[in-house]
Amino acid sequence: MDSLGALNAFVRAAEARSFTEAAAQLGVSPSAVGKAIARLENRLNVRLFHRSTRSVTLTPEGSLFLERCRRIFCEVEAAETELMQTQEAPRGKLRVSLPMAGMLLMPTLTAFMRAYPDVEIDLDFSDRLVDVIDEGFDAVVRTGEIGDSRLMTRLIGTYHPVLVGSPAYFETHRTPRTPQELSHHLCLHHRFPSTGKLEPWPLAHDGSPLDIDLPKTAVSNALEPLIHMAEQGLGIACLPDFTVREQLAAGALVAVLEGHLIQCGSYRILWPSSRHLSPKLRVFVDFMAANLFAPVRPSAQ
Structure with missing residues (x-):
């Protein structure tokens, strides 16, 4: 148990980069933490920290030892938790x-x-x-x-892209029968927030990818506005099927060209x-x- 106490002091000090902070977490004095770590270093015959008046930093040996100590405490915590939570309700x-x-x-x-x-x-x-x-x-x-x-x-779970528009949109615009016909439709695009690039529509014919220059009627870096615009009859959007499953089930949106999308x-x-x-x-x-x-x-x- 003394060894576990020294290991705990070492881990707290390493993560906090401070003997004082580790001592506060453990409820002991900074000198007690320093002495415990010094005894540990003597027993291991290796220096675990570089010490200065302002901070402590791990040596390469200390960094290696920290990862092993973390695994030890994770195993101890897992064993305790497994016993304590066998009958515990999720909370x-x-x-x-x-x-x-x-x-x-x-x-x-x-x-x-x-x-x-x-x-x-x-x-x-x-x-x-x-x-x-x-x-x-x-x-x-x-x-x-x-x-x-x-x-x-x-x-x-897995999802598939789906091209959707409202029934009202397809009443006033001819329903596309081939991917190429999309070039004459109002197209609503998604832009990736992380890169700023437009998400490509994975169109295909007989399993071969198609590169079609689609109109950019509207662009959004979130999917919710595209769903709303499609519901309002403002164009066709390419969306993950799970995001519009309720609209499709209710008939607010209609899927088209279902055999011409190849990505999932x-x-x-x-x-x-x-x-x-x-x-x-x-x-x-x-x-x-x-x-x-x-x-x-x-x-x-």
């Missing part, structure tokens, strides 16, 4: 990062909040590549494949691999996987 704060299109996930998120009222949701909407671990997120919802070995991941995407939930899957995180992952892309049934007439 507490859940900090989740979502893409800017995450507002369109709100029906599923609000359903989760109603199902688990003791879980406090803290949502952060951003298209930037957040650092899940360093920024303290419990989970991150993102599209595409993820290559970070520090993270666990679960596929929660996926949504995944990621969380730190070193973190125990707590009840609140487990039910969130399961709920999103079960409900995010569940089909919407047309309303009964």
Whole structure:
């Protein structure tokens, strides 16, 4: 236990870059922290910190040792949590990062909040590549494949692009029968907020991609305005199918050229691999996987 105490003092000091801050966290004096780390260095026969009058910084050996100590404490925490939470109901704060299109996930998120009222949701909407671990997120919802070995991941669903317009629009404009006919239509485009580039429409004929110069009637860096404009009969938009499934089911929007789109995407939930899957995180992952892309049934007439 003395060894664990010294390791804990080392980790707190390394993360805070301060013996004084580590001492405040542990409720002991700075000298006690300094002595514990000195004894640890003597036992290991290695210097863990570079010390100055203003700050402490890790040596290369200290940085290596810190990562191993973090894994040790994560295992201890996981063991304790697993025992303590076997019968515990999901509760507490859940900090989740979502893409800017995450507002369109709100029906599923609000359903989760109603199902688990003791879980406090803290949502952060951003298209930037957040650092899940360093920024303290419990989970991150993102599209595409993820290559970070520090993270666990679960596929929660796939989506397909769909070209949509309102019935009123197609009453006044000829319904396109081929992708080439789109060049004579009002086209509503999405611009990626992170790059400023227009999102291409993945058009194809007989499986071969098509490069068509489409009119740019309107451009938006968010999907919600494009959905609204399409509903108001202002043009055709290319959108992920899950974002307009309610409008399609209700007949407010109509899909066209369904056989001429070749791209699909996926949504995944990621969380730190070193973190125990707590009840609140487990039910969130399961709920999103079960409900995010569940089909919407047309309303009964």
